[in-house]
Amino acid sequence: MFDDLKRFETGSSEQYDWLNQLLDGFFPDRNTMDIRAVPRGSFPMINIARSDEAVRVYVFAAGLAPLDLIIDVQDNVLTLRGQRDAVSGQHEEGESRQVLRRERASGEFVRSIALPEGIDVERSEARHVHGVFEIVLPKREELKPRRIDVQAA
Amino acid sequence: MNDIVRSSHSHHSSLQQEQNGQNRHYKEALLPAVDIIEEANALKLVADMPGVTPETLKVEVDDQVLSLEGEIALNMPEGLSALHAEVRGQRFARRFNLSREVDSEAITATIVNGVLTLTLPKKESHRARRIEVQAA
Numbered sequence: 001m002f003d004d005l006k007r008f009e010t011g012s013s014e015q016y017d018w019l020n021q022l023l024d025g026f027f028p029d030r031n032t033m034d035i036r037a038v039p040r041g042s043f044p045m046i047n048i049a050r051s052d053e054a055v056r057v058y059v060f061a062a063g064l065a066p067l068d069l070i071i072d073v074q075d076n077v078l079t080l081r082g083q084r085d086a087v088s089g090q091h092e093e094g095e096s097r098q099v100l101r102r103e104r105a106s107g108e109f110v111r112s113i114a115l116p117e118g119i120d121v122e123r124s125e126a127r128h129v130h131g132v133f134e135i136v137l138p139k140r141e142e143l144k145p146r147r148i149d150v151q152a153a
Numbered sequence: 154m155n156d157i158v159r160s161s162h163s164h165h166s167s168l169q170q171e172q173n174g175q176n177r178h179y180k181e182a183l184l185p186a187v188d189i190i191e192e193a194n195a196l197k198l199v200a201d202m203p204g205v206t207p208e209t210l211k212v213e214v215d216d217q218v219l220s221l222e223g224e225i226a227l228n229m230p231e232g233l234s235a236l237h238a239e240v241r242g243q244r245f246a247r248r249f250n251l252s253r254e255v256d257s258e259a260i261t262a263t264i265v266n267g268v269l270t271l272t273l274p275k276k277e278s279h280r281a282r283r284i285e286v287q288a289a
Contacts, residue, residue, distance in 0.1 A: 042239075045203075047235065047239060047240050048235070048236040048238075049229070049234060049235050049236060050233065050234060050236055051230060051232050051233050051234075052232070055236070056229075056230075058227070058240070060204065060239075060240050061267075062201035062266060062267035062268045063266055063267065064266060065266060087188050087190065087199045097190055097192050097193075098191040099188065099191075100189040100191055100196075101188060101189040103186040103188065104186045104187065104188050104199065116236070129204070129227070130203065130205060130206050130226070130264075130267045131201075131203035131204060131266040132204040132227060132267065134227075
């Protein structure tokens with residue numbers, strides 16, 4: 001369980017980087033980062049949860065229609081790719097307009113994330129609701145928890 | 154660990170937030186990323202609020218302050234435990250000070266695939282006019 005959390009750790013926000021680096025100097029093993037970790041706030045944001053039956057991945061991709069996200073699983077790595085167009089600052093007559101603030105990510109994106117072992121990729125499915133994709137990755141039958149009944153003698 | 158993973162009942166969490174008072178309410182909200190564009194006759198504001206539906210979205214103007222709020226409405230099954238969470242909250246909220254030229258009565262809002270688009274029209278008297286430079 002805790003190994004899993006470490007694997008998914010995304011690292012701390014930028015303002016603590018200097019402190020982290022300082023602390024890492026004293027305690028080298030303190031916070032080893034996952035190779036696929038990305039800075040906070042990368043688009044799209046991802047939450048992963050698990051139940052006894054499945055691992056559920058929630059992709060917060062506002063502005064993407066159901067067919068705009070390409071979801072691949074290979075060798076236990078989930079890859080999400082797609083594209084989101086920037087809101088245009090163009091006026092009807094082609095005059096460009098001042099962009100006062102541009103915080104939303106745009107353009108192509110690819111994100112990969114390592115999944116826990118034991119996923120049955122064949123039975124995986126995905127849904128889309130209001131800019132959130134839910135990917136359900138069922139666990140393989142033999143890995144589900146099982147209760148063993150004690151038989152009467 | 155994470156509200157969105159832990160509590161699937163949005164009603165429950167909004168009740169909880171009301172009990173905890175206004176400050177906590179704002180502190181725990183996520184800040185949506187926004188684009189703001191100056192157009193000739195309006196300001197356009199685009200905000201990422203994935204998971205927010207027209208029913209859970211609240212856009213208000215009070216005393217020149219525009220506030221955007223939206224609850225993330227996700228149907229999650231019971232008994233989930235979080236492995237990894239980048240979205241650590243149940244709701245989005247952000248506020249802006251409007252300037253005088255915005256006609257707050259005429260603001261329109263749409264939300265599609267979790268992207269809120271607000272059009273903030275300027276009052277008639279404040280619209281763009283091109284000023285011709287006269288020859289001396």
